[in-house]
Amino acid sequence: MKVEIKDLSYVYPSQDCALRGVSLVMEGTTPVAIVGQNGAGKTTLVKHLNGLLRPTSGQVLIDGVDINTHTTAQWSRKVGYVFQNPDDQLFLESVRKEFEFGPKHMGMRKEEIGERVEYVSNLVGLADQLDTHPFDLTSTQKRFCTIGIIMMMNPDLILFDEPTCGQDAQGIRRLRKIIQELRNQGKLCITISHDMRFVAENFKRIIVMKKGEAILDDDIEKVFARTETLKQCFITPPPITRVAQGADLKKTPFTGKAFMEAFEEERERRICQM
Amino acid sequence: MGKTILEVKDFSFTYNQAINKVLDHVNFRVDRGSFFCIIGANGSGKSTLCNSLVGLIPHYFSGEMEGGIRVDGMDVRKSSIGELSQKIGLVFQNPFNQLSYTAGTVAEELAYGLGNRGVPGKVMQEKIEHMAQLMRIDDVLSKNPTELSGGQVQRVALGSVFILDPEILVLDECTTQLDPLGAEEIFEIVKKINGSGVTVIVVDHDMERVASYADEVLVLSGGRAVKIGSPRSVFTDPELEQYGVNPPEYVKISDMLRKKGYTNRETAITEDQSIQMVKEALKG
Structure with missing residues (x-):
């Protein structure tokens, strides 16, 4: 899977300019996180990747094919978009029907649909809720239901818009597993998130957006080391990183293990200086 | 004016057509002017409790209710939502539900x-x-x-x-749609409102934030109030994770430093305490 965004600009009908010349290439299976202030253009950007929005100027290519050559419905086989608000996505009377809807319309074989329902419902933790009405699910279950709906269609590119919103520790662990599983299957996941701990634990490449532009696009270590730039984007590094920065450790750790390594290295250095 | 502004007494609730109690004999008090946080895994009953505090339960959502809630002396069961709203305001988890x-x-x-x-x-x-x-x-x-x-x-x-200007403010995961600094900004505003004497009750999944703002923390698990106390006593409780709640990362840092003998200070539960601890440990 290869996504190419070339000098993309988008102006809403209200004349609000939401994207200002964004150029990015996302390729392979390494999951990418997009972070940034509210209103920075994150959702507007990903809505271009399945044609929900069409460029005002510039170009979007999915595996070399211009996004404008197909409808969003046609792109849905290849690109799945999990909405920010689950209620925007759910409309049928059971989880099972929601899961079966997309594949049926794509012409997937009945046996394959059955197999996928079992596999996906287990992965998203809704195996015992298949006959439940989606509106009777808890807000977290609804979110996993919308993720399941997209996974059912087996797209190569999956776009998650704020999947961590309202999730507890268990939900975060499940999301992590889903993203790893998709990666193992050779899929590309692009995720918008405000939860920097989740971002730090699951993504290597981070794109930071500000006022319609992608102002940083780099390895997570390099991105979170730019504290001043991040502040201007209303982003704060995750807690472990902040403690390391506050105590002037030389490295930028995101995990407990990396923190201890950075700490011991700094301690060693100071002892040697004495 | 009494010290207690809100009292939940042996309170249980089961939604209509549901089998299990969502809240199961919950007891606690909130002091006037305090910053009170409610934490717990999803499905532990946090939002149901918020709805009960402002009278949406039993006046809007019906079901079987036992025990009682008093808001500054008013019995929630006997007071209308309108009367209660003069005293207590709720910000919903889903902001779109708040719109008229x-x-x-x-x-x-x-x-x-x-x-x-x-x-x-x-x-x-x-x-x-x-x-x-x-x-x-x-x-x-x-x-x-x-x-x-x-x-x-x-x-x-x-x-x-x-x-x-409610006297008691109930906030149910009210910053989930905001960027990190935006969320911090809202909590600073809430803290200021709290400083002016307003009692604040907050449901949140961000434990670092809970640790730095709360005077008192209530842990819900499976509809039961399993623990209540200061942030320090709650977050240093080794049983916390079995309730589906991870302590703040600062607790993890403290534990790691202590285990390797780099510190013998008491567990840090906020960023400032944690930085202080690390700086000291670096000096050896």
Whole structure:
């Protein structure tokens, strides 16, 4: 899977300019996180990747094919978009029907649909809720239901818009597993998130957006080391990183293990200086 | 005025057509003026408890209720939602549920509760302008609330409750749509409101934040109040994780440093304490 965004600009009908010349290439299976202030253009950007929005100027290519050559419905086989608000996505009377809807319309074989329902419902933790009405699910279950709906269609590119919103520790662990599983299957996941701990634990490449532009696009270590730039984007590094920065450790750790390594290295250095 | 402003006594609730109790014999008190946080895994009963505190349960959501809740002396069961709303305000988890859907503009949305109270137009106008500035929504006052982004709607939802100056403020995961600094900014505003004497009750999944703001923390698990106490006593409880809650990362850092003998200070539960601990440990 290869996504190419070339000098993309988008102006809403209200004349609000939401994207200002964004150029990015996302390729392979390494999951990418997009972070940034509210209103920075994150959702507007990903809505271009399945044609929900069409460029005002510039170009979007999915595996070399211009996004404008197909409808969003046609792109849905290849690109799945999990909405920010689950209620925007759910409309049928059971989880099972929601899961079966997309594949049926794509012409997937009945046996394959059955197999996928079992596999996906287990992965998203809704195996015992298949006959439940989606509106009777808890807000977290609804979110996993919308993720399941997209996974059912087996797209190569999956776009998650704020999947961590309202999730507890268990939900975060499940999301992590889903993203790893998709990666193992050779899929590309692009995720918008405000939860920097989740971002730090699951993504290597981070794109930071500000006022319609992608102002940083780099390895997570390099991105979170730019504290001043991040502040201007209303982003704060995750807690472990902040403690390391506050105590002037030389490295930028995101995990407990990396923190201890950075700490011991700094301690060693100071002892040697004495 | 008594010390206790809110009392939940042996309170249980089962939604209509549901089998299990969502809240199961819950007991606790909230001190006047305190910053009180409720934590727990999803499905532990946090939102149901919030709805019960403001009277949406039993007056809007029906079901079987046992025990009682008193809000500054008022029995929630015997008081109407209108009467209770003079005292206690709730900001919903989903900000779109907060909108009246009768207001054509954000300004009208902010005016909605004030209008119901019969606040004079001039006072109302001043309050709206002040609140719009505080919540940074002054540039969208003339927009339709349904045209706004999730983060903006969340600011409108918060503003529409803050503007009513309730004595008790209940916030149910009210910053989920905001970027990290935006969320921090809202908590600073809430802290300021709390500082002016308003009792604040907050449901949140961000344990670092809970640790730095809360006077007292209540842990719900499977509808039961399993622990209540200071942030320190709750977050250093080794049983916490079995309730589906991870302690703040600072606790993890403290444990690691202690285990390797780099510190013998008491567990850090906030960022400042944690940085202090690490700096000291570096000196050897």
